[in-house]
Amino acid sequence: MLDLVLRNANLPDGRRKYDIAVRDGRIVELAPAIADRARKEIDAAGCLVTPPFVDSHFHMDSALSYGEPRINRSGTLLEGIQLWGELKPQLTVESIKARARKLCHWAIARGTLAIRSHVDVGDPQMLAVRALLEIREEFKPCLDLQLVAFPQDGYFRLPANRENMVRALDMGVDVVGGIPHFERTMADGAESVAALCELAAQRGRMVDMHCDESDDPLSRHIETLAYHTQRLGLQGRVTGSHLTSMHSMDNYYVSKLLPLMAEARVHAVANPLINITLQGRHDTFPKRRGMTRVRELMQAGVNVAFGHDCVMDPWYPLGSHDMLEVAHMGLHVAQMTGTEEMRRLFEAVTFNGAKILGLAGYGLEPGSFADMVILQAGDPVEALRLKPARLFVIRRGAVIAETAPVASRLNLGGSSLSVDFRQPAD
Numbered sequence: 001m002l003d004l005v006l007r008n009a010n011l012p013d014g015r016r017k018y019d020i021a022v023r024d025g026r027i028v029e030l031a032p033a034i035a036d037r038a039r040k041e042i043d044a045a046g047c048l049v050t051p052p053f054v055d056s057h058f059h060m061d062s063a064l065s066y067g068e069p070r071i072n073r074s075g076t077l078l079e080g081i082q083l084w085g086e087l088k089p090q091l092t093v094e095s096i097k098a099r100a101r102k103l104c105h106w107a108i109a110r111g112t113l114a115i116r117s118h119v120d121v122g123d124p125q126m127l128a129v130r131a132l133l134e135i136r137e138e139f140k141p142c143l144d145l146q147l148v149a150f151p152q153d154g155y156f157r158l159p160a161n162r163e164n165m166v167r168a169l170d171m172g173v174d175v176v177g178g179i180p181h182f183e184r185t186m187a188d189g190a191e192s193v194a195a196l197c198e199l200a201a202q203r204g205r206m207v208d209m210h211c212d213e214s215d216d217p218l219s220r221h222i223e224t225l226a227y228h229t230q231r232l233g234l235q236g237r238v239t240g241s242h243l244t245s246m247h248s249m250d251n252y253y254v255s256k257l258l259p260l261m262a263e264a265r266v267h268a269v270a271n272p273l274i275n276i277t278l279q280g281r282h283d284t285f286p287k288r289r290g291m292t293r294v295r296e297l298m299q300a301g302v303n304v305a306f307g308h309d310c311v312m313d314p315w316y317p318l319g320s321h322d323m324l325e326v327a328h329m330g331l332h333v334a335q336m337t338g339t340e341e342m343r344r345l346f347e348a349v350t351f352n353g354a355k356i357l358g359l360a361g362y363g364l365e366p367g368s369f370a371d372m373v374i375l376q377a378g379d380p381v382e383a384l385r386l387k388p389a390r391l392f393v394i395r396r397g398a399v400i401a402e403t404a405p406v407a408s409r410l411n412l413g414g415s416s417l418s419v420d421f422r423q424p425a426d
C-alpha cells in the first residue's frame with residue numbers, strides 16, 4: 001500500500017497525465033497509470049505538479065518590518081540601509097521571530113519550501129542570528145531555511161563584522177556572505193572578496209555575496225569573485241547575488257566576464273522585484289532597468305536563479321512571498337517572453353535555486369523527497385501568467401497547506417456563468 005498517489009498530474013517538463021506514487025516520504029514511481037492503491041489519493045485533474053518553489057535570496061530578519069520606525073522616503077537602496085540601521089537598536093529576538101514566523105507561513109502557503117536568507121551579523125548581540133537559527137529549527141519539518149552571514153554594513157567598513165562573521169559561522173549559520181560594493185574603496189571591496197572566500201574555503205562553507213548591487217558599470221567585484229572561486233577550488237559553491245552593475249557594463253567587457261563566470265561555475269541570482277525598483281534611481285530618462293543580464297548569463301552556461309529579496313521591509317513596501325510574482329516580473333524585465341524562455345524562468349524559481357542551495361533529494365524523480373505543489377494551472381507558462389492558487393503543498397508526502405481553487409462567477413442578463421481563466425494549449 002502506498003502512502004499517497006497524485007493522479008493526472010502535468011509535469012514541468014511537459015509530460016501530461018502522470019501519476020506520482022509516494023511511500024515513506026519519497027517519490028517511488030512516476031507513470032501514466034499506477035495501479036497500486038494508496039491511503040490518500042489526490043486527483044490533480046490535469047493541473048501542474050511541480051517541486052516546491054525555491055527562494056534563493058531573501059532577508060528574513062527585516063521582512064514585514066515595513067514602516068518601522070518610518071518609511072523609506074527616497075526609495076533608494078542607501079536610505080533602506082540607513083533605515084535598517086535605525087530599526088536595529090529596537091529589535092528583539094522575539095520580534096524578529098514573530099515576523100519571520102509569519103513570513104514562513106506565507107511562503108509555505110505559496111508553495112515555497114526552501115529559502116536562502118541572508119542575516120545581518122552587524123549587531124554585537126547577534127539578535128537576528130539567534131532568532132533565525134531558532135526559526136530554522138522550528139520550521140525544519142516543513143521548510144529548508146539556509147542562512148547566510150551577511151555583513152550589511154561592510155566586512156571592513158564596520159570593523160566588528162570580521163569577528164561577527166566568525167561568531168555567526170560558529171553559531172551555525174550556513175553560508176559566508178559579503179557586500180564588496182559597499183566597502184569604502186574598490187580595493188577594500190576586492191580584498192573583502194578574497195578574505196571571505198578564504199574563510200569559506202577554510203571552513204568548507206558555500207559563499208553567497210551581495211555583489212555589484214549598483215548602477216556603476218565599473219563595479220566589477222564579480223570578476224574578483226570568479227577569480228577567487230577558481231583559485232580556491234570553490235567551483236559550484238559560490239553565488240553572486242544581484243550583479244546589477246552588469247546591466248550597465250560595457251558589452252566588450254561582459255564578453256570577457258561571462259566565460260570567466262561559467263568557468264568558475266559561479267551561480268547568479270537576480271532579484272527582479274527589487275532590482276527594477278531600486279536600480280536606476282539616479283537616472284532621469286532614459287532610465288535603466290538594472291536587472292542583471294539573465295538571458296546572456298543563461299546562454300553562457302551560468303546557473304541563474306531568482307530571489308524575492310524583500311517583503312514589506314525598508315527596501316520594498318509590497319510582496320506576499322510569491323515566487324511566481326518574482327518570475328513574472330523577471331520575464332518582463334529581461335524581455336524573455338518566448339515560450340522556451342518562460343519555461344526556463346520557471347526553473348529560475350525551482351530547479352536552479354535548488355542547485356544553488358545544494359538541496360539533496362529535490363525534484364520529481366523516483367527517490368526524490370515527496371515535496372510537491374499542485375497549482376491551479378496546466379503548465380509552467382500558465383502558472384506564470386495566472387500566479388494561480390497553490391491547491392496542495394506537500395512535504396515528505398503529507399499535505400501541509402491547501403488553498404481553495406479560485407472560482408469566479410458572473411451574473412449577466414439574469415444568468416449566472418463561471419469564469420475559467422485557464423486557456424489550455426491543446
Ligand code: FE2
Nearest residue numbers: 057059210309
Ligand atoms: Fe539582498
